[in-house]
Amino acid sequence: MKFKYTYIFIISMVMLSYFTIAQNNKTIVGIKLLTNQTEYEVGSTIILKFSIHKDVKPLLYCSNSYGSTLISPTYKNNTLQYHIPATISKKIGVINWNLIYTETSLLGTLIINPKPQVTSIESYIGPPRIESGGKDYTSLVVIPTDSLDNPVPTNTLVHANHQFLSLEKSEAIFTRNFIAYKDIYSKKESGRMLISSECLGGNSKEFTVIVSPAIPTNFSISVKRVHDYADGNQITTFLTSILKDQYNNIVNDGTYVSFYITNQNGDILKTSGTTAKGIAHSKIVHPDYKDNWRIKAYVDGIAESNTIKINYKQVIKDFKVSFSENNRVITVGPLQSFMQQMIPDGLQIKLQIYNNNNTLLKTYTKTTRNGFVSFNLKSNIFKSGIYNFNIKTAGLEKIFNTKKLW
Amino acid sequence: MVNLNRNILHTILIASYIVIIALIVYGVSALFSYLNTGADRSKMLHTEIKKIEQYLPKLIWSPLNNEGRLMDNENLTNLQNDYLDAWYVKQVAYKTNKVAGIKDYYTESARKNLYNFIDLNKAEDITIESTTLNHNPTLEFFSLDGKLAVITDKNVVEYKRVFKAEEFILKTTESSTYKIVFLLEDGFWRIRHIVKQDSQPFIAENQKIKTDNLTIKGINYYPQATPWDMFGKKFSKDIISKDFKIIKDAGLNSIRIFVQYADFGKANVNPKKLKKLKQTLDAAEENNLKVVVTLFDFYGDYSVLNWTLNQRHAEKIVNTFKNHKALLAWDIKNEPNLDFESRGKENVIAWLDKMIDLVKSVDNKHAVTIGWSNIESATILKDKVDIVSFHYYEDLEQFDSAIKTLKKEIPNKALVVQEFGLSSYSGLWNPFGNSEDDQAEYYKTIQSIISKNNIEFMSWTLYDFDYIPTEVVGRLPWRKNTQKYFGFIDSNGNKKPSFKYISKE
Numbered sequence: 001m002k003f004k005y006t007y008i009f010i011i012s013m014v015m016l017s018y019f020t021i022a023q024n025n026k027t028i029v030g031i032k033l034l035t036n037q038t039e040y041e042v043g044s045t046i047i048l049k050f051s052i053h054k055d056v057k058p059l060l061y062c063s064n065s066y067g068s069t070l071i072s073p074t075y076k077n078n079t080l081q082y083h084i085p086a087t088i089s090k091k092i093g094v095i096n097w098n099l100i101y102t103e104t105s106l107l108g109t110l111i112i113n114p115k116p117q118v119t120s121i122e123s124y125i126g127p128p129r130i131e132s133g134g135k136d137y138t139s140l141v142v143i144p145t146d147s148l149d150n151p152v153p154t155n156t157l158v159h160a161n162h163q164f165l166s167l168e169k170s171e172a173i174f175t176r177n178f179i180a181y182k183d184i185y186s187k188k189e190s191g192r193m194l195i196s197s198e199c200l201g202g203n204s205k206e207f208t209v210i211v212s213p214a215i216p217t218n219f220s221i222s223v224k225r226v227h228d229y230a231d232g233n234q235i236t237t238f239l240t241s242i243l244k245d246q247y248n249n250i251v252n253d254g255t256y257v258s259f260y261i262t263n264q265n266g267d268i269l270k271t272s273g274t275t276a277k278g279i280a281h282s283k284i285v286h287p288d289y290k291d292n293w294r295i296k297a298y299v300d301g302i303a304e305s306n307t308i309k310i311n312y313k314q315v316i317k318d319f320k321v322s323f324s325e326n327n328r329v330i331t332v333g334p335l336q337s338f339m340q341q342m343i344p345d346g347l348q349i350k351l352q353i354y355n356n357n358n359t360l361l362k363t364y365t366k367t368t369r370n371g372f373v374s375f376n377l378k379s380n381i382f383k384s385g386i387y388n389f390n391i392k393t394a395g396l397e398k399i400f401n402t403k404k405l406w
Numbered sequence: 407m408v409n410l411n412r413n414i415l416h417t418i419l420i421a422s423y424i425v426i427i428a429l430i431v432y433g434v435s436a437l438f439s440y441l442n443t444g445a446d447r448s449k450m451l452h453t454e455i456k457k458i459e460q461y462l463p464k465l466i467w468s469p470l471n472n473e474g475r476l477m478d479n480e481n482l483t484n485l486q487n488d489y490l491d492a493w494y495v496k497q498v499a500y501k502t503n504k505v506a507g508i509k510d511y512y513t514e515s516a517r518k519n520l521y522n523f524i525d526l527n528k529a530e531d532i533t534i535e536s537t538t539l540n541h542n543p544t545l546e547f548f549s550l551d552g553k554l555a556v557i558t559d560k561n562v563v564e565y566k567r568v569f570k571a572e573e574f575i576l577k578t579t580e581s582s583t584y585k586i587v588f589l590l591e592d593g594f595w596r597i598r599h600i601v602k603q604d605s606q607p608f609i610a611e612n613q614k615i616k617t618d619n620l621t622i623k624g625i626n627y628y629p630q631a632t633p634w635d636m637f638g639k640k641f642s643k644d645i646i647s648k649d650f651k652i653i654k655d656a657g658l659n660s661i662r663i664f665v666q667y668a669d670f671g672k673a674n675v676n677p678k679k680l681k682k683l684k685q686t687l688d689a690a691e692e693n694n695l696k697v698v699v700t701l702f703d704f705y706g707d708y709s710v711l712n713w714t715l716n717q718r719h720a721e722k723i724v725n726t727f728k729n730h731k732a733l734l735a736w737d738i739k740n741e742p743n744l745d746f747e748s749r750g751k752e753n754v755i756a757w758l759d760k761m762i763d764l765v766k767s768v769d770n771k772h773a774v775t776i777g778w779s780n781i782e783s784a785t786i787l788k789d790k791v792d793i794v795s796f797h798y799y800e801d802l803e804q805f806d807s808a809i810k811t812l813k814k815e816i817p818n819k820a821l822v823v824q825e826f827g828l829s830s831y832s833g834l835w836n837p838f839g840n841s842e843d844d845q846a847e848y849y850k851t852i853q854s855i856i857s858k859n860n861i862e863f864m865s866w867t868l869y870d871f872d873y874i875p876t877e878v879v880g881r882l883p884w885r886k887n888t889q890k891y892f893g894f895i896d897s898n899g900n901k902k903p904s905f906k907y908i909s910k911e
Binding site: 059061063064065066067068069070072085087091092093094095096098100107109124125126127137138139141143149150151177178179181183 | 474552553566575600604
């Protein structure tokens with residue numbers, strides 16, 4: 001039994017080995033590559049020819065940069081012809097092929113070379129906005145491609161052109177790794193830079209890179225007002241000088257400038273504006289009492305201005321207060337301005353009412369109209385009795401103690 | 407009666423009213439929630455975390471020395487992920503001849519080339535299963551605005567299986583160099599140009615490990631309480647150590663253990679499991695035992711697209727333990743020939759072939775073997791393995807001649823009968839089974855054949871088990887029960903008569 005198995009095994013091994021050897025021989029003897037050419041220009045028709053002495057049609061495995069496939073041959077006069085499909089022959093790079101006839105099959109490679117022809121130039125430029133001054137730069141990257149969307153050969157000449165103010169420049173760069181690139185540096189001036197490229201007669205479209213001014217340097221501020229009275233009505237305008245960077249370029253419109261005002265009491269008021277043509281405006285209403293302001297402006301974290309001081313003169317020297325209708329109607333006025341004209345409507349008057357023990361009961365705030373303000377104390381709120389009154393306006397204060405309401 | 411009917415009518419009316427209202431509310435809310443989906447801003451730029459590992463070939467970047475802008479880690483990781491995904495979708499596309507996913511990873515002009523190939527292959531009914539195993543990219547250029555990159559990927563090892571009309575035509579392993587231009591579009595690094603610069607057939611250069619003075623007197627080991635779950639929750643180094651001492655004292659010098667693929671975390675190997683494996687190897691070293699580590703237990707997929715995941719699993723384990731003193735050999739897979747029928751012989755063998763290459767590329771000191779389930783399969787890949795292992799559960803009368811035949815075919819490599827044994831089960835499910843004395847007699851006989859032929863051995867197994875997982879022999883009770891009684895020591899810890907022949911005749 002044991003003997004029998006061994007016997008069958010040995011016989012079968014012998015037969016198997018004979019079979020394998022026989023097949024190998026066929027490959028070596030039977031099929032031969034006839035095509036000598038191994039390099040082709042992209043897009044050309046490629047036919048691989050093999051000589052064979054037998055009417056068989058083995059498949060040809062074929063693989064390029066993008067994928068692989070199997071190709072069936074046509075058989076004619078002991079010759080196998082494999083037409084490489086256009087999908088493969090129109091892309092550059094290496095093609096490897098393998099004729100699947102037996103285990104030890106024929107294999108080889110073809111090289112598809114790019115052609116020096118440009119149909120389109122893909123250009124990429126970035127960043128699209130750079131800073132003036134000569135340190136910042138943008139980069140132009142171009143991928144010239146032929147009509148079959150293949151990159152052009154290495155070391156193809158590309159002209160990188162750019163125009164800036166009066167300068168027009170064309171620089172030669174060469175493709176490598178399918179691309180060509182050029183770093184373009186800014187100049188001292190700000191403005192718009194136009195960039196394009198040209199390769200083998202093909203031209204790219206035009207690109208714009210904005211060279212924006214660098215950060216502003218310190219600046220000065222000024223003030224504009226119609227008069228210097230603290231009337232609480234007119235507007236004071238703050239203006240910056242023209243904000244410029246260190247290369248004398250006017251900063252971008254919209255640069256944010258904050259004005260900080262410190263008044264006599266040390267309170268800080270803030271107003272702000274953005275630049276247009278380098279100048280930022282900002283407005284604030286006059287105070288309604290005598291005050292001294294110190295003003296300083298900042299482009300936050302970047303630049304600052306000088307400090308200026310302005311004074312506001314008191315406009316209301318004094319005002320009258322009259323009590324009527326059981327002292328329940330308090331009329332303040334006339335309030336007169338610097339030319340004895342009635343103060344413009346809207347001056348704030350504050351009336352504070354205390355009881356006999358000097359506890360604050362109520363505060364009324366009203367604004368003037370035609371130079372007067374009147375307060376009407378209703379009897380259901382303020383019962384008949386003794387009250388103290390305190391009236392404040394335009395930095396002045398008048399106190400009326402122990403007034404009886406009834 | 408009338409009253410009752412009226413009540414029933416009222417109830418039905420009210421109930422139907424409630425149901426209708428509920429349906430309307432549900433409908434309106436479903437419509438509302440539908441209209442609210444799909445407008446998530448965070449999804450517009452693909453910034454959400456959704457990375458699942460589906461394709462992990464070995465990828466090593468050359469030191470960064472590129473032209474243009476300095477590359478940072480985050481951009482490089484994104485580029486790498488999208489590049490590998492581009493390969494993955496391409497392979498899926500050529501396998502199925504469908505275009506799904508292509509447009510995310512190839513620019514509008516580049517994807518046309520793939521579509522052309524898909525049309526061509528679809529018309530000819532050609533499908534291609536492929537994967538790439540190695541990538542060695544060099545970053546050539548990264549544009550200043552961070553939106554264009556060029557890489558050269560050298561020696562990309564591509565494995566392909568080509569089918570026509572579902573018939574296998576060709577397998578090929580190529581090593582190619584590609585140059586690729588990427589554009590960053592919509593948050594994806596898309597391939598604009600890819601050009602194969604060079605390609606040749608790939609042959610792995612593996613170091614042969616000398617196994618001349620190898621003597622394996624071993625045993626397949628699972629702890630008694632946790633068979634097929636050695637590195638689970640009940641793992642205990644003390645138990646293992648005690649067992650190893652029994653094995654050593656019995657005159658054996660090596661053990662074979664199993665690393666389960668899913669249990670160890672698949673492509674992302676679980677460090678906790680590695681720690682337990684290390685403790686096991688340490689215990690073996692303390693007891694002067696050598697260990698054959700069997701990888702990929704309970705794994706049976708082999709599909710080409712998952713190879714890269716399998717390879718990362720093996721790479722991690724082999725790399726962790728390649729310098730461990732207790733290590734004897736790597737067993738790539740237990741009984742892979744049993745998967746020939748369901749997974750395709752060609753496919754399984756190709757998987758093993760590439761896995762051997764991978765293990766050897768990581769560890770060039772330790773021998774590699776495959777645990778074939780029968781002696782007839784042992785000649786498969788005989789030139790690639792360093793030790794030829796096979797299992798023998800068949801008739802002992804044939805054993806001697808089978809070894810002699812194998813020796814004729816493989817005269818110069820160590821042969822290991824890596825599993826053998828006899829169940830001493832006889833009971834309800836198999837009343838005419840073998841007794842413990844039969845088992846002892848079996849071991850006596852087989853040991854004499856082994857020593858006469860001067861081959862190495864590893865028996866199955868130390869213990870009788872109380873529980874056999876379904877994955878091992880299926881659900882059938884006569885199989886399960888038989889599998890329980892292969893041990894030299896019964897489940898109460900008593901040595902069976904066969905123990906006398908555990909290491910010698």
